[in-house]
Amino acid sequence: GPSGTNTLVQPALIVAAAMTGGPLDVQFTPVADGQIRNTSPNQNWATLATLRVNNGSDYVYRSYLKFDISGIDGPITKAILRLYSTDGGPDAGGIWSVSNAWTETGLTWNTAPALVASPVATGGVVGVNVWKEFDVSAAVTGSGPVSFGLANNDANSIFWSSREGVEPPQLIVTVEGTVTPPTADFTTT
Secondary structure, rough: OOOEEEOOOOOOHHHEEEHHHHHHHHEEEEEEEEEEEHHHHOEEHHHHHHEEEEEEOOOEEEEEEEEEEOOOOOOOOEEEEEEEEEEEEEOOOOEEEOOOOOOOOOOOOOOOOOOOOOOOEEEEOOOOEEEEEEHHHHHHOEEEEEEEEEEEEOOOOEEOOOOOOOOOEEEEEEEEEOOOOOOOOOOOO
């Protein structure tokens, strides 16, 4: 898929943060994503417009996201993962912090990072064509790559927009204001 870009959210907020030293929000889009299915253990679905989660009796779908947290200078105080549902259901599922040892084009059921321990965030019912927010602050603590695994416990599939989809996933990172306004460094006569 296309390469992800890092964009700043609300430029006016950043200017205000620079002037006041307050927190600022920085938005990241995924640098990689994809879905996998247990019954096709070697299949790669890296360029689909959706990311699917499903825990059915006949098959299981999971999805993965990777972000590159860069360009920030200061402590991260909050991180919100925003996913856009293109087909909702009763169980939005959970978000797991996973290893970064995967690539978009190499992601298959057999190569995907394991979902271990407990999810860092969970969601309940999710509608159709709506944003769902997950607080993933526990998994985003500084600069560098961060990966998430998505799964649910329901036979009803949830479809999220992928980075190739209508509304790419967003990771909104709140950073304590460390941006300072530029100072003039010149003399005149």
